[in-house]
Amino acid sequence: MSKKNLQSYFAKARELPLTSDYAMVEKLVRQKGVTSVSPKKWWWNLNTLILMTTLTTTMLLAAFYWLGNPAESHYIATKIEPIAPLQFDKGPLMIDVIITEPEKEEAAPESIEMKSMPAKTWQYEPLWKEADEPIPMPEMEIVALEETQTNSNEAFEIDTSNLSENQKVIKSVLASEGVSWFELQNTRGDIRIHKSSASTIQLQALVEVKTKKKDQESAALADFQIELKKKGDRVMVESNWEDVFSCMCTSNSKKDYIKTAEGEKIKIDELNISYDIYLPDDIHLDLKNSYADIEIPDWSANLKVRLFHADLHGGSVRKLVLSNSYGKAFLGDFKEASGKLFKAELVLKNGEKLDLKANYSTLNLGQLSEVELNAFQSDAEFQAIHQKLTSNFRYGKLKVGKSVDNVNIKAFQAKLYFDVINQADVNLSYSRLEVNQLNSLNSENAFQSNIDLGAIKEFRGNLKYSPLKIEQLDNVFELTSFQGKVKIDKLSASFQNIDMTCKYTDLDIGIEAKGGYKLNLESNYASLDLPEMSQVSTESSHSRKNIQSVYDPEQKGEDLPQIAVNMFQGSLNLKNN
Amino acid sequence: MKVDQDTFLELYRPVHESFARFCHAKAYGVVEAEDLISESITCALERFHTLKSEKAFLSFLFSIASNLVHKKNRRLKFKGELSEAMELNIPAEGISADSRLDVQLLYKALAKLPKEQEEAIILFEISGFSIKEVAKIQSSGESAVKQRLRRGRKHLAKLLGADDLQKESVTQPSSFLTLVFLSF
Numbered sequence: 001m002s003k004k005n006l007q008s009y010f011a012k013a014r015e016l017p018l019t020s021d022y023a024m025v026e027k028l029v030r031q032k033g034v035t036s037v038s039p040k041k042w043w044w045n046l047n048t049l050i051l052m053t054t055l056t057t058t059m060l061l062a063a064f065y066w067l068g069n070p071a072e073s074h075y076i077a078t079k080i081e082p083i084a085p086l087q088f089d090k091g092p093l094m095i096d097v098i099i100t101e102p103e104k105e106e107a108a109p110e111s112i113e114m115k116s117m118p119a120k121t122w123q124y125e126p127l128w129k130e131a132d133e134p135i136p137m138p139e140m141e142i143v144a145l146e147e148t149q150t151n152s153n154e155a156f157e158i159d160t161s162n163l164s165e166n167q168k169v170i171k172s173v174l175a176s177e178g179v180s181w182f183e184l185q186n187t188r189g190d191i192r193i194h195k196s197s198a199s200t201i202q203l204q205a206l207v208e209v210k211t212k213k214k215d216q217e218s219a220a221l222a223d224f225q226i227e228l229k230k231k232g233d234r235v236m237v238e239s240n241w242e243d244v245f246s247c248m249c250t251s252n253s254k255k256d257y258i259k260t261a262e263g264e265k266i267k268i269d270e271l272n273i274s275y276d277i278y279l280p281d282d283i284h285l286d287l288k289n290s291y292a293d294i295e296i297p298d299w300s301a302n303l304k305v306r307l308f309h310a311d312l313h314g315g316s317v318r319k320l321v322l323s324n325s326y327g328k329a330f331l332g333d334f335k336e337a338s339g340k341l342f343k344a345e346l347v348l349k350n351g352e353k354l355d356l357k358a359n360y361s362t363l364n365l366g367q368l369s370e371v372e373l374n375a376f377q378s379d380a381e382f383q384a385i386h387q388k389l390t391s392n393f394r395y396g397k398l399k400v401g402k403s404v405d406n407v408n409i410k411a412f413q414a415k416l417y418f419d420v421i422n423q424a425d426v427n428l429s430y431s432r433l434e435v436n437q438l439n440s441l442n443s444e445n446a447f448q449s450n451i452d453l454g455a456i457k458e459f460r461g462n463l464k465y466s467p468l469k470i471e472q473l474d475n476v477f478e479l480t481s482f483q484g485k486v487k488i489d490k491l492s493a494s495f496q497n498i499d500m501t502c503k504y505t506d507l508d509i510g511i512e513a514k515g516g517y518k519l520n521l522e523s524n525y526a527s528l529d530l531p532e533m534s535q536v537s538t539e540s541s542h543s544r545k546n547i548q549s550v551y552d553p554e555q556k557g558e559d560l561p562q563i564a565v566n567m568f569q570g571s572l573n574l575k576n577n
Numbered sequence: 578m579k580v581d582q583d584t585f586l587e588l589y590r591p592v593h594e595s596f597a598r599f600c601h602a603k604a605y606g607v608v609e610a611e612d613l614i615s616e617s618i619t620c621a622l623e624r625f626h627t628l629k630s631e632k633a634f635l636s637f638l639f640s641i642a643s644n645l646v647h648k649k650n651r652r653l654k655f656k657g658e659l660s661e662a663m664e665l666n667i668p669a670e671g672i673s674a675d676s677r678l679d680v681q682l683l684y685k686a687l688a689k690l691p692k693e694q695e696e697a698i699i700l701f702e703i704s705g706f707s708i709k710e711v712a713k714i715q716s717s718g719e720s721a722v723k724q725r726l727r728r729g730r731k732h733l734a735k736l737l738g739a740d741d742l743q744k745e746s747v748t749q750p751s752s753f754l755t756l757v758f759l760s761f
Binding site: 018 | 586590594597609610618622623678680682733
């Protein structure tokens with residue numbers, strides 16, 4: 001076919017009728033008119049006014065804030081220091097001061113001294129300095145509530161010999177009858193759950209308190225109490241410092257004041273509690289921990305865990321509800337698991353059902369039956385999913401090692417790798433799908449995606465800008481493609497139906513030589529490379545071709561499967577291997 | 578220079594067809610050619626008072642159209658799917674389906690060229706300007722324009738699978754336009 005020259009293209013472009021004539025443009029110009037020169041703008045316009053006003057207001061507010069908001073300590077210092085010398089040195093000047101608050105000025109130092117005396121002696125002459133022998137720890141307390149019982153059968157001891165001055169151990173015991181849930185929230189302290197055969201819930205907590213003033217640590221430590229409380233079918237840990245507990249401070253310092261039973265106000269810098277809980281494993285756990293770890297043995301009841309910058313190490317669980325932010329969770333087998341992950345890592349062994357939402361996370365799971373996964377910028381790896389995978393996967397990598405029965409996945413900028421799938425429905429955008437073996441694949445509106453398949457029986461799909469590669473196709477292939485590239489290395493002799501409607505697509509199909517077939521081809525502006533076949537009919541007009549051919553090496557006659565191709569542009573390379 | 582409608586129309590009239598063809602080629606796949614012409618004219622009217630010399634009108638008008646297309650193109654980046662309807666927006670009147678398809682292929686290939694090569698080819702081959710005029714519109718030297726045309730044609734021939742125009746003269750005259758603009 002002779003080539004056209006560029007000049008012919010340009011000539012046709014020059015012949016193209018114009019959509020706008022000069023009269024239309026003239027009408028537009030007359031209507032619109034020419035914009036006259038705009039007057040030079042004065043710099044003081046509305047924008048400048050708003051900007052200047054905002055700037056001035058901000059500066060004034062900042063000035064008021066710094067000048068008119070003195071701290072408490074600053075106020076006390078100015079109250080005490082300058083008054084004493086003024087009273088004696090400058091009589092006439094002190095008249096106002098004496099008239100306004102004469103008695104307060106004199107009384108103030110006394111009252112301050114009176115209050116501070118016991119504190120000072122306690123501060124500068126601590127008991128441990130004078131003691132010949134170590135002072136017994138004041139914190140060894142057992143909080144015994146009315147309904148609590150101690151279980152002597154359990155190993156319920158802790159080594160207290162290494163405790164420092166700001167540490168103490170609190171123990172509490174409660175009967176577990178009628179208890180369904182155990183609830184515990186903690187920050188900056190480990191939680192260790194132990195399985196117990198006794199019908200009690202036993203708590204052992206190592207408490208560490210740091211106060212702003214070192215001399216107040218003992219008083220604070222002595223005042224602090226925690227106990228097990230039962231509310232309905234739930235048991236929870238409560239303390240007399242609820243304010244400190246309720247502080248949502250994320251920094252190391254709690255920055256909270258507490259008031260002891262004696263009325264002393266103490267500023268608590270740090271309160272760290274690590275728990276050892278002994279309870280029967282038929283009680284459900286509701287645990288929350290931040291900046292520390294949780295340890296759980298194999299647990300036969302349900303588990304609800306919330307982690308924030310914390311790790312969870314556990315055995316097998318029945319039902320898991322997990323909320324994990326910035327943490328790691330390592331658990332054994334499970335029956336059912338659900339939850340949310342954010343910048344977290346989850347490692348689970350085998351289970352039945354998983355329903356998870358993961359953002360910026362990593363998942364590593366064993367063999368599961370059913371999975372529902374909503375992932376964003378996350379990587380997930382499963383050993384196998386036996387029944388069903390439903391997923392919305394964006395910006396991540398999903399890998400399933402062994403077979404999946406049913407896959408329904410919507411992917412955006414994701415990489416998906418499967419070994420064996422029975423039935424798959426996929427919706428891919430800017431993604432990559434690789435499957436070694438497939439029974440049936442239905443690809444709905446794949447856009448700019450790469451599909452690479454091993455052996456497949458049935459393929460139905462609609463592709464745009466998406467290349468498709470199949471190593472072996474057995475039965476059915478129904479494709480609509482726009483600007484793509486389709487390569488089928490081996491089309492089995494036993495195929496049933498091939499139906500392709502393609503625009504701007506290159507088709508490269510290798511057919512098993514022993515299989516005969518009919519070719520029904522309609523093409524327009526397409527480049528064709530066909531094997532030698534017996535021509536039934538050929539119609540050709542300009543760029544359009546309509547070919548009906550038969551390849552029948554075994555002389556089967558009419559029972560041959562059909563390859564129907566409708567092409568616009570692109571190319572078709574059909575070869576008998 | 579007088580800033581009024583008559584002066585604008587006086588300057589615009591001789592270049593209307595060239596300008597319309599330029600807009601047709603540039604607007605392909607981005608915007609309707611008619612819209613681009615109207616938008617460019619409106620924009621030119623608003624900025625007409627900034628034009629210092631009548632000689633600069635060509636460059637002024639074509640730069641506006643070109644900038645508008647690039648602005649639209651930038652916005653198109655955020656749209657994922659290609660509209661197939663865009664490919665069928667060339668009016669059918671007076672031109673065969675075969676020619677229409679060739680023009681469509683040419684516009685598609687032109688859109689793949691570098692901006693300056695694309696504009697040089699459109700201005701010279703489709704709008705019918707001379708090398709001198711194209712150089713004036715593109716604010717560059719004549720030799721640069723010739724180089725753009727040569728490279729553009731080569732690239733275009735490759736894209737279209739057509740014969741190159743290397744042997745043909747690059748100095749296609751546009752005598753009428755040349756006369757009009759050199760007279761200013």
